[in-house]
Amino acid sequence: MPPRLSNPPIPVAFRVPPRRCIGSASSSLPRRFASSSSSSPSSASSTLQTSYISSLLRKADYENYLATLFTPSASRQAVWAVRAFNVETALIRENVKNPQLGVGRIAWWRDAIEKVYNGTPPVHPVAQALAQALETAPLSKSWFKRILSEREANLQDPQYASVADLEKYAENTASALLYLQLEALGLQNPQADHAASHVGKAIGIATILRATPFHVEERRFYLPSELMAKHGVAAETVFRSGPSPSLEEVVFEVATAANDHLITARSFLKDSPPAAHPALLSAVPAELYLQALEKSNFNLFDPKLSKRNWRLPFRLWSAARNRTI
The missing domain is CATH 1.10.600.10 (Farnesyl Diphosphate Synthase)
Structure with missing residues (x-):
């Protein structure tokens, strides 16, 4: 029997029903994230970034979103950023009819990951969140690249x-x-x-x-x-x-x-x-x-x-x- 811990509180979000993800997850992208240029997020944009990511996870990855609520608060934003990257790339296959369009989106994310690691992330909420996560967490670029390679293969x-x-x-x-x-x-x-x-x-x-x-x-x-x-x-x-x-x-x-x-x-x-x-x-x-x-x-x-x-x-x-x- 594993050691018992003090009872963790039941997160409030457990009592909030999920909403279905309709269409592309990026269709609800806030206007201020529409640019492809890079900049450091302000306090206001950081709030919108967190709102976008939590909404994305609640809509498209609700069960795993609930699981992340037991992550220590100091690490939760980094975990959410990683899971949001997974959702964004997983939805590519479902949201394109032409595999070549999917290849283009995968290529965009490959470039975005390179820019994240170079300190110049594009102004996209998930890319910005990953850049912030790298400030405190040693995330390996190789895992992102492996996920993208498998997503690209899945397009076929x-x-x-x-x-x-x-x-x-x-x-x-x-x-x-x-x-x-x-x-x-x-x-x-x-x-x-x-x-x-x-x-x-x-x-x-x-x-x-x-x-x-x-x-x-x-x-x-x-x-x-x-x-x-x-x-x-x-x-x-x-x-x-x-x-x-x-x-x-x-x-x-x-x-x-x-x-x-x-x-x-x-x-x-x-x-x-x-x-x-x-x-x-x-x-x-x-x-x-x-x-x-x-x-x-x-x-x-x-x-x-x-x-x-x-x-x-x-x-x-x-x-x-x-x-x-």
Whole structure:
């Protein structure tokens, strides 16, 4: 049993319902951030910057936003900046019809990251927030570059052959994001890194599963082709007919891989510094989804899976209190 902590307060934001993200997240960009030139943020623009980022996370990454509320206040802005970068780049694929437009946006972010590290960030709220985060946190540029490279590859709607391919995608996105969150907390610890690697793989795989109904509507399919062939499932059949017992067998194997990573992550968590725990709380929403998926007999199209899990706030609070995931 992990050591019990003094009860963390339940954040007020837990009682505020999320709002759906409609269209491009950048469509609500405040006017004062529209310029591409760089400048140091004033107090007023810094307030707008924080407002933009918190709104972005609440709309487009609500479950993980709740998890970040257990981050120490001294590190929270840096963590939010990192997660906002992830949202901005993850939405590129969903907001462009032409992959070349997506390549252009990825290129803009590559240039923005270079400018952030050169001390001349563009006047964009997330870029400005990352520049401020670098003043106090040793964020590694390589993780940002890895995320961008994987986002660019994803623009071509790759077909993953195996679970190992899904794991590679998850390592280069969700795990890289968690490494940055650990750095935002001022941590460099091998055990915490191992835990983050496996938590990220679980999150990345669970995210692919959760998004499959949406992807199917757009005639996209990312579940491993090896498992599809093994169970006699064709993507075209899924596009036409949706769920089937054979597809549930595929989903079961993919979900089992995600759950195995959560189990492995817990084995590393016990030897990780307590300060690393807030970065790993994103495992909780992923676990709740996998549990709900199991109750739905691994039917990705069960309408119950699209509903907000009312247990999440308490589970996050309990995990923060007991240092579990």
